[in-house]
Amino acid sequence: xxxxxxxxxxxxxxISGLIGFNLESFMEEKAPPxxxxxxxxxxxxxxxxxxxxxxxxxxxxxxxxxAFPEGFVRYKVYVNVEGxxxxxxxxxxxxxxxxxxxxxxxxxxxxxxxxxxxxxxDELRGILAGGAxxxxxxxxxxxxxxx
Numbered sequence: 001x002x003x004x005x006x007x008x009x010x011x012x013x014x015i016s017g018l019i020g021f022n023l024e025s026f027m028e029e030k031a032p033p034x035x036x037x038x039x040x041x042x043x044x045x046x047x048x049x050x051x052x053x054x055x056x057x058x059x060x061x062x063x064x065x066x067a068f069p070e071g072f073v074r075y076k077v078y079v080n081v082e083g084x085x086x087x088x089x090x091x092x093x094x095x096x097x098x099x100x101x102x103x104x105x106x107x108x109x110x111x112x113x114x115x116x117x118x119x120x121x122d123e124l125r126g127i128l129a130g131g132a133x134x135x136x137x138x139x140x141x142x143x144x145x146x147x
Contacts, residue, residue, distance in 0.1 A: 034064035036075070040130030041123050043109055046100035055117070056102050058126040074099060104132030111141055 037059060044054040062075035105113065105127045113119055119127075128138060 036062045036064070038062065040126040040132075041105065042102040043105050044100050044102055046098075055105075055113075055123065057123065104130055107133055107137040107141060111144060114141075 038056065039058060041055040041058050044056050056077070060077060062077060065074040065076050067073045110127060110133065113127075114124075127133070133141075
């Protein structure tokens with residue numbers, strides 16, 4: 001190793017130590033996150049409004065975050081916010097995560113959605129094909145709406 005190379009190495013190491021920069025970790029490629037694209041819409045629950053119906057649309061990308069022993073898995077959803085400036089502040093509570101819960105549309109919820117929510121044909125097709133409703137559930141719902 002030449003003196004110049006040794007000098008550059010020592011200077012780089014010293015600067016890296018001062019600013020907490022690790023060239024090796026910077027150069028490492030990170031594995032892409034695990035992602036799931038929704039094939040069918042999911043209902044959303046949580047937050048301050050308990051009686052409103054919300055759908056997470058088919059095609060939404062869910063990025064794996066963590067699996068829990070209680071039997072649920074947390075995913076991240078990224079949202080681009082346009083037209084409004086949101087103030088961000090550090091959390092004031094120790095447990096600051098307040099996730100929504102997403103689940104397949106159930107028979108009783110589909111009836112309410114059909115009455116109150118502007119479902120598109122594709123959303124309805126995705127809900128029916130999602131597998132959470134049985135054929136009997138779908139028949140009962142159609143009978144209810146044909147009266």
